[in-house]
Amino acid sequence: MKTIELTAPSLTAFRKTDLPDPKAGRDEVLVRLRAATLNFLDVAIALGNFPGVVFPIIPVADGAGEVVALGEGVSGLCVGDRVIPHFMPAWQGGAITPRHVAAMRGVTLPGSLAEYVAVPATSLVALPAHLDFAQGAALPIAGTTAWNAVRSAQVRPGSVVVLLGTGGVSIFALQFAKASGATVILASSSDEKLERARQLGADYLINYRATPAWDEEVLKLTEGRGADLVVETVGGATIVRSLKAAAVGGTVFTVGFVSGTVASIDLLPIIVKALRIVGNNTGSVADLAEAARAISSHRIVPVIDRVFGIDDTRAAYTELSTGGRHFGKLAIMH
Ligand SMILES: NC(=O)c1ccc[n+]([C@@H]2O[C@H](COP(=O)([O-])OP(=O)(O)OC[C@H]3O[C@@H](n4cnc5c(N)ncnc54)[C@H](OP(=O)(O)O)[C@@H]3O)[C@@H](O)[C@H]2O)c1
Incomplete structure (x- = not known):
């Protein structure tokens, strides 16, 4: 062969x-x-x-x-x-x-x-x-990981989901979050990509180059409440802002490290807001099967x-x- x-x-x-x-x-x-x-x-x-x-x-x-x-x-x-x-x-x-x-x-x-x-x-x-x-x-890596994020935070109508960038995991998470009835706030370095994300259903768009304090923007857009789920695909450069952008009881689903794995963080937002910091390493065959079923029933492409x-x-x-x-x-x- x-x-x-x-x-x-x-x-x-x-x-x-x-x-x-x-x-x-x-x-x-x-x-x-x-x-x-x-x-x-x-x-x-x-x-x-x-x-x-x-x-x-x-x-x-x-x-x-x-x-x-x-x-x-x-x-x-x-x-x-x-x-x-x-x-x-x-x-x-x-x-x-x-x-x-x-x-x-x-x-x-x-x-x-x-x-x-x-x-x-x-x-x-x-x-x-x-x-x-x-x-x-x-589906196996990006799709299943995004599915696990949305499932872990029990995303449903009324949930607010924050996504960082427009890579494989974030775009799957956008599709699953919209199919679950959530409001999606997505940050990208590119206005052109933000427009593509809008066409896929993203409700609020932030260019993180023009607005580096995107966490403050998330709080403004949610009238101070923050996000029920932040899918942390970026790592060292963004984790501090992700903790600030999360709502009380919110989930910071920690998967990525495109900007490295090391960060110095203030524990107070985790403690005060009783955040769930959930680590994830892709997903099992059972998780993939579940993600595939969700993709079939929502006709996600x-x-x-x-x-x-x-x-x-x-x-x-x-x-x-x-x-x-x-x-x-x-x-x-x-
Ligand atoms: N642990 C797990 O279960 C798991 C599973 C899958 C992937 N991962 C990890 O998750 C990360 C993302 O995976 P992927 O496949 O989605 O990667 P990818 O397709 O390479 O996407 C990465 C995106 O991150 C965005 N980005 C970079 N710096 C950023 C910043 N400072 N703020 C906001 N966004 C930023 C960029 O989006 P823009 O161009 O739009 O700015 C870029 O396109 C990788 O580190 C990967 O190894 C982990």
């Missing part, structure tokens, strides 16, 4: 290879992969910022494709089914453990830049019927900003690692 391998921790170390086709073992399914989407995780690996990677690897955690063969003992799936293989196949549900993290597609297991992958049948989730492969491939051919893998990685240009997700088709 044709694959792209990453031979070293470098954005210039991609090579095309021909490897033997994998076979579906007992309880496994062979999937013909059709699309992959990139996450910050993939870029971190390619930049050498992720521990425990033994090169060469077949990179990219997230993907989608169709079933081409069933191993012994597999039931409930058919050849031709369109599926999303979860990137941590052992994490069926419940809390994440080191065992789940140790077996990650695109890191320690073959990822999505290959024609075929053999995965446990239990790691597959049906691709929602209204989505294409690239849109489905966006994930936003794929650009689609790259597999031969342009390096360009796709460069686009994501440069930051600031994309809106939603970047996909690679093969």
Whole structure:
């Protein structure tokens, strides 16, 4: 089968290879992969910022494709089914453990830049019927994380949700929050992206370059109350403002670190407002299945900003690692 391998921790170390086709073992399914989407995780690996990677690897955690063969003992799936293989196949549900993290597609297991992958049948989730492969491939990391955020804060009509930036997680969170009836305040560096977010339903838009004190703007817009949920995708540069922007009893769902992981914070807003600071590390197969069901019932269409051919893998990685240009997700088709 044709694959792209990453031979070293470098954005210039991609090579095309021909490897033997994998076979579906007992309880496994062979999937013909059709699309992959990139996450910050993939870029971190390619930049050498992720521990425990033994090169060469077949990179990219997230993907989608169709079933081409069933191993012994597999039931409930058919050849031709369109599926999303979860990137941590052992994490069926419940809390994440080191065992789940140790077996990650695109890191320690073959990822999505290959024609075929053999995965446990239990790691597959049906691709929602209204989505294409690239849109489905966006679900495991960004989609599930955004779903967990909205679910954790019990977002409902009347809730106020604050989103930072217009990357994969924020745009999914915008779609889930609007589908749940919430009011969404979204901050971005770009007026053009803010306009795109408005078209997806964002109610209030803040350019954080023009208005660096966006937390004060959130308080103004909510008449001093603040947000029931802040999805913290940025990290060190924004966590202090996120704590200030949250309402009494609000949730600061802490997932991202595009601006680094270190911050000096005042504990008082957490204590006085009895905030919920909720950490999250992606989601399980059960979480992905739930996110996919919500996407089906609300007819949500994930936003794929650009689609790259597999031969342009390096360009796709460069686009994501440069930051600031994309809106939603970047996909690679093969
Ligand atoms: N822990 C988890 O469960 C989990 C799961 C998925 C992702 N993540 C992490 O979450 C983060 C976001 O992921 P992603 O896939 O959405 O990333 P992404 O697509 O690369 O988006 C990042 C966005 O952050 C925005 N941004 C950068 N600096 C900002 C600032 N100072 N204030 C507000 N926005 C800012 C930018 O939006 P504009 O261009 O609009 O300004 C940028 O597009 C990453 O660190 C990723 O590793 C964690």
